[in-house]
Each structure stands twice: as C-alpha cells, then as structure tokens.
C-alpha cells in the first residue's frame with residue numbers, strides 16, 4: 001500500500017508560509033518599503049487604496065532588477081542579500097530571508113515594473129495566484145514599481161478577518177512611520193485614496209520626527225547620546241510632562257530596524273520613575289547601533305524582535321543615558337513660564353504636599369447655627385481635598401445641571417411618564433455618601449444602595465443616546481475656542497465620529513493636528529474636556545474591537561465611561577439627590593451600560609427577618 005505522505009504543492013506551501021509574513025495590508029507595506037530601502041532608493045512613494053485591501057503600490061528610484069532577477073525575485077528563498085551562511089551573522093540589509101515577495105504573490109495579484117540604470121528598457125511581470133505570467137519589455141523609469149492588488153482574494157477566511165478601513169489604515173501609517181522615522185535621509189510620501197497623508201523631504205532626525213508628529217513635538221524632545229565600545233545610542237526622549245496615557249510614541253531602532261522590546265522599554269520606564277504618573281507611558285525615539293554580529297534578527301518571521309548577545313549591559317547603558325538626559329534637562333534653568341511644574345517636583349512628591357491654596361466660602365455658613373454643614377467645611381477637611389477632586393466636584397455640578405435641563409426641555413413627555421413609574425424614588429429626600437463610592441437612600445420599602453459611578457454612567461448613556469437619535473443635543477458656545485492636540489489616528493477616529501458628536505452638541509473643526517472646539521454639550525464642562533475626549537477615544541477603540549453594536553451605541557458608552565463621575569468623587573447632598581432621581585428616570589436604571597449592577601434594594605422586611613429576629 002502506498003504511503004500517505006505527499007509533498008505539498010509549492011503554491012500551497014507558499015500560502016501557508018505567507019500566513020507568517022503577511023498578516024494584513026500593513027505587513028505588505030513593511031516588506032515593500034524595506035525592499036526599496038535595501039535597493040538604495042532615495043525617494044519612495046506609497047499609494048494605498050481602501051486601506052490596502054484593494055491596492056498597495058510602492059514606487060522607488062533604487063537600483064532596479066535586470067530581467068533575470070525580476071524572474072527570480074518571486075521564488076521562495078530567492079534573495080540577493082545572503083550568499084553564505086556566514087552572512088547571516090552580519091546582516092546590514094532589512095531583508096535576507098527571500099520570502100516576502102514569494103509570500104505576497106501567493107495571496108494577492110502582483111505586478112512588477114523594474115529597470116536598472118543605463119539600460120533602455122525595463123521589465124514587466126504579472127503574477128496571479130502565485131502563477132507567473134510572461135516577462136515583457138516595457139518602458140519605465142529607473143527603479144522598481146510593485147503593485148499588490150486584492151490582498152487575500154484567494155483566501156476568503158483571511159480577507160474576512162481584516163478590520164475596518166480605518167483600523168487597517170492606522171496599521172499602515174504606523175508601519176510607514178517606523179520606516180520613515182529611522183530613514184530620515186530618504187524622501188517618502190504616502191497617499192491614501194489619492195489624498196496625500198505625508199510628504200516627507202529628506203531631513204535630520206529631529207525634523208523628521210516633527211514632520212510626522214507636528215510642530216508641537218519640537219519643544220518636547222530631549223536629545224539622548226551615548227557611545228561605548230558595545231554600542232552607540234542616539235535619538236530623543238520626550239519630556240516627562242508630555243507623557244501619554246497610551247503607548248503612543250515608543251520607538252526603538254536597532255541598526256536602523258524598528259524593533260519591539262519590552263525589556264528595553266523597561267529600562268527607559270525605569271529612568272522616568274518619579275517623573276511621570278504611574279498610569280502614563282514615556283515617549284522615545286531611540287537608535288541603537290551595535291555590531292551586527294552581536295545581535296540576532298532572525299528570531300521572528302517579521303523581524304521585529306531581536307536577541308542581543310549582552311542585553312544586560314545594553315539595559316544598564318540605556319537606563320543611565322536616559323536618566324542623564326532627563327537630569328540635564330531638569331536642572332537647566334528655564335525662563336519659560338509655561339513650563340509644567342511636574343518637571344521641578346518629582347511626581348510622587350506632588351501628591352503628598354503642595355495643595356493649591358484656594359479660598360472657599362460657604363455662603364450658607366451661619367456662625368450661630370451649629371449644623372452639619374459647618375463641620376463639613378472645617379479647614380482640616382478642606383485641606384485634604386485634592387485639587388483634582390475639587391475640580392471634579394465642580395464639573396460634576398455642571399454635568400448634572402446639563403442633564404436636568406436637557407431632560408426637562410427636550411423630552412418632557414418621557415420625563416413625566418418616567419416620573420410616574422418611578423414616583424417611589426423621585427421623592428428621594430434623604431441620602432448620604434458612603435466611602436465616596438455609594439449613595440445610600442431610602443424608599444417606601446426600605447433602603448437602597450446606589451453605586452455612584454455606574455449610576456451616572458447609566459444616566460449619561462441614556463441621555464447621550466437620545467441626543468444622538470433625536471439630534472437634539474443642547475450645546476453652549478465658547479467665547480474662545482478650546483484647542484486640543486491629538487495624534488493622527490485619534491483625529492481620524494474623531495472625523496469618523498463627527499456626525500454623532502455634532503448631534504450630541506459638539507461643534508469643532510480640525511486643522512493641523514488640532515481640534516478647535518467652538519461649542520460643547522451642556523452635559524460636559526469645558527475644563528475636563530480634553531481628558532473626556534481622549535479617554536473616550538481610548539474607550540471607543542477598546543469597545544469597538546470586541547463589539548457588534550452600532551457606532552452610536554459604542555460612542556455613547558465610551559462617552560458615558562469617560563465623562564461620568566468616579567468612585568472617589570465627593571458629592572454634595574444636592575448632587576447625590578439629583579443623581580438618585582435621575583437614575584430612576586432612566587429606562588433601565590438597574591444596570592450600567594456595561595451590564596453591571598447600579599443599585600441594590602434592601603427592604604425592611606428582609607432586614608428584620610435576616611438579622612433582627
């Protein structure tokens with residue numbers, strides 16, 4: 001009987017291998033850009049259609065290929081970059097495995113035009129489903145043009161797995177940044193559906209970072225420089241005051257290759273300790289040059305992870321170099337009055353002492369009346385108030401006022417209807433706050449414990465959803481527009497959500513990586529807006545990835561999450577009452593928009609039988 005084992009058809013083998021190298025359109029972008037750089041190009045243009053799902057095209061002015069090489073380059077393990085196995089230990093090029101083009105051609109329709117210097121005619125080649133069509137002479141300029149169409153057209157499962165255009169385009173832009181940042185001497189452009197997103201002229205490192213991330217970045221960069229026999233470090237770290245709550249700008253390049261390294265990231269984070277909040281991430285653009293023999297780049301198919309011979313020393317040198325730069329920056333006297341005080345005082349200390357002096361006047365204070373209000377406003381109590389919770393308290397008042405006005409004015413019918421069903425609670429007159437987390441109140445049958453954060457999320461969520469559906473968000477105009485800087489992916493998401501945000505009551509324009517806010521919903525206070533919008537975008541992205549709800553629903557949830565009061569916020573009695581009454585005017589008061597319990601009833605009967613028999 002014949003055996004079962006057969007050799008895989010080379011086309012199938014290539015498709016399987018493609019799974020490792022080509023995960024999504026951005027993987028193709030990375031490989032094509034790297035090939036252009038390896039070919040010595042000084043100008044590279046990238047065109048994308050439909051986030052790379054229909055077209056990814058790279059034109060370079062590199063050395064090109066002769067007809068023999070053009071015929072070979074799509075074969076597996078066909079490379080001009082490795083000749084002997086020794087070469088593997090001294091790699092100076094981006095590619096060396098000779099599998100990118102073979103993998104891409106196995107899962108897309110690829111065409112190639114290429115011409116070397118000093119020859120008349122170039123070569124053209126079309127590959128469809130891994131099968132090569134004839135080579136033809138063609139007229140073209142020096143360099144290589146590769147077009148990759150309909151990625152995964154022959155693997156529906158993989159095509160379906162691709163995310164929305166915005167998400168895929170963000171991946172492409174990330175990949176483009178990684179390459180363009182470290183090759184600042186090369187001219188790059190990126191066009192998406194015919195629109196220029198980036199046109200980067202050759203420049204120095206600092207300028208390249210600024211070209212990509214905007215002018216404001218210039219003031220935030222602190223140079224870092226170190227040279228030892230083991231390595232050479234250069235680049236920039238971002239000032240602690242500009243640390244972000246998301247891992248935005250963290251770039252390590254080893255011998256001009258972008259890499260991910262949690263280990264080295266730890267070295268940098270260590271150096272920032274005490275200078276930034278625990279929930280923030282430092283930003284950096286760090287080039288590490290080492291002897292290619294001392295680093296193995298061949299441990300991962302996409303070559304984004306490396307193994308250093310002596311990673312402990314690299315860790316130590318990196319940490320001390322970053323510390324040194326930050327230190328120098330800190331001691332340098334600054335005449336800039338806008339300098340953030342974070343830099344002068346390590347963050348850890350900031351919370352412990354320095355409370356911004358504030359005069360608070362209790363208007364209802366009557367020296368002849370010994371009531372609870374008086375006790376509440378004793379100086380010792382006020383001084384333990386942190387500035388942030390003070391701000392929050394103020395903003396919460398505004399927030400709540402908005403909810404009330406909006407619900408009264410917009411939907412009085414709904415209001416009356418709900419009032420009657422929840423009459424029971426609407427009469428709430430007694431309540432108090434427990435551990436800045438719960439509000440305890442009473443109803444006809446007993447006692448009720450309300451989770452303040454979840455309750456407010458529910459209130460905001462329903463309010464926001466009705467604003468979106470009825471398009472009747474109440475907004476207040478600002479005398480001076482508020483300017484907020486965003487990163488590009490955030491801006492793109494904001495653009496996508498603009499119609500909904502307008503319905504809620506936001507009015508803004510986007511210019512030069514900046515949001516200019518002209519009016520905002522009465523639901524939110526201007527001071528907390530930057531934080532609310534940024535946290536909202538983060539929450540939206542998290543929610544979006546695992547959810548099948550509509551955009552408006554995801555947005556309402558994300559805004560309810562970012563804009564709600566939190567556990568730990570101190571609420572005045574009026575605010576507590578207002579929240580209780582508002583919760584019970586909701587359609588579904590029992591659960592937060594994230595399906596968590598908002599309140600619990602404990603009736604008197606239950607108490608008596610369970611505990612006091």
Ligand code: ADP
Pocket residue numbers: 031035036038039060062063064065069073074078079080081094095096097098099100101102143144
């Ligand atoms: P690798 O980059 O690992 O060698 P690839 O599959 O990416 O493997 O490319 C195969 C070969 O095709 C390269 O070694 C190079 O000789 C040639 N090649 C690919 N892209 C270009 C380009 N843009 N310009 C010139 N030659 C190229």
Ligand code: MG
Pocket residue numbers: 031034035094095096100101
């Ligand atoms: Mg390559």
